[in-house]
Amino acid sequence: MAAVLSRKAVSAPGKVLLAGGYLVLDREHTGLVFGLDARIHVHIEPLQTSQGVVLSEIIVKSPQFLEANWEYGYRLTEGEGGIAVTQLRVSADDPLLRNAFVETALSYALTYISSSVPHHLIQPASISIIADTDYYSQPAKRSVSSSRFLNFDVPLWDAHKTGLGSSAALVTAFTGALLAHYLPKSQFDLTTDTGRQRLHNLSQAAHCAAQGKVGSGFDVASAVYGSCLYKRFSPSVLQSHGEPGTLLFSKKLKSLVEETSVKWDTEIVKSAVDIPKGLRLVMCDVDCGSKTPGMVKKVLQWRKEKPEEAGKIWGELQKRNDGLAAELVRLSKSNSTEYAELRECIAKIRALIREMSEASGVPIEPEEQTQLLDTCSRIPGVVGGVVPGAGGYDAVSLLVENKPDVIESIKKALADWKVNEKVDTGAVTIGKVSMLDVREEMEGVRLEDPAIYGEWVEGH
């Protein structure tokens, strides 16, 4: 008889790329990424089936959203092709709503598990995904109990994202929960360097496959390792492992994850990143629900066409980004509250980002965000702010003194804030600007107590 597996829960943090957007796509450069205290949690338990009924089924639910149930059948494929998963129809009348991140992470993780314990049958499981509130601009309804997790009461696809990296945190926590559930601790332990390295490699591979492109991977790296200075892996690492169901996929994935044939050249430096005790990060969401498509492509095209111009700006930006990281660490170590130099670092970075926007024709720091950042930067206690990551109209980040009156002043300023008509480009409509209830967090992925989810995993 197969051993009864115990329930497990894993969470991973969201992210903000404070400095190094676009540059981090190139291994010549680095990104300064902070993990956030908004987490995606994944809870997994054996699926209760009627006595004598043997199913190869895994059920995944996002109980905070409507119609967010996905059921999968799974089977071992021939030719060491790994585990293929097939989405099952919940009921004959329902349309098949796919979730590429869940589906891909499931088949990658099950394939790795089956290659690690080849003669074990994978038992059915029930998985719940539970997200902290600030991943979505959607106003959430308070849940009936005292649970910190809220009910969004809309289909997942209708919730506006705030850009905190839900898919990377999801894929990392989901993969971690599956490995922790099915593999013995001797083969996978989230608390060891080897465990985290394998989880990182597997999650990066699955996340890239689900996205259909290989980005820099800073979001998955920070979901695993938390805040860090990040240098990407060479894209060639992910070029030849194939797809689930194709010849030798299982073998190739195992060696990719365990680095037996390919070496991942990712560089994670945690000691280069810190936030001084007297400061914190704040994120302000503009809820306009739009992001200019193709920004990355356009910036890279500009860099290709104008290598000299781009090289100069990127070289200078890298220097300033390094300066920002160094100043944060210096302030943190010295316990100093003298923020003039930090203010200067942020102002220089913003000026260079605007120069890059202008030269590439890509609204990385659009006029509306310039105005928002300028307004916030004038509030006493606000050291400065930037458009993080790819920029555009996602939430902006501020570095502020960690004092209740400063936070109150920011909230008040945001409540009154409107785009000045003179700079309103008309490209987007900025909704209500609000402060998200998140701040930086140093820790990455972690095991959670499965009992904390209460009603969210019972009876859903």
Ligand SMILES: Nc1ncnc2c1ncn2[C@@H]1O[C@H](COP(=O)(O)OP(=O)(O)OP(=O)(O)O)[C@@H](O)[C@H]1O
């Ligand atoms: N609570 C959830 N339950 C299930 N799937 C989710 C959940 N939250 C996010 N996802 C998955 O992640 C996808 C959103 O990922 P996407 O990469 O577009 O955005 P993001 O990672 O939040 O933001 P960004 O990349 O801008 O930081 C959704 O379409 C869905 O597949």
Ligand SMILES: C[C@@](O)(CCOP(=O)(O)O)CC(=O)O
């Ligand atoms: C533009 C880029 O460097 C950062 C994108 O960051 P974000 O998704 O906007 O947080 C792309 C990448 O690193 O994959």
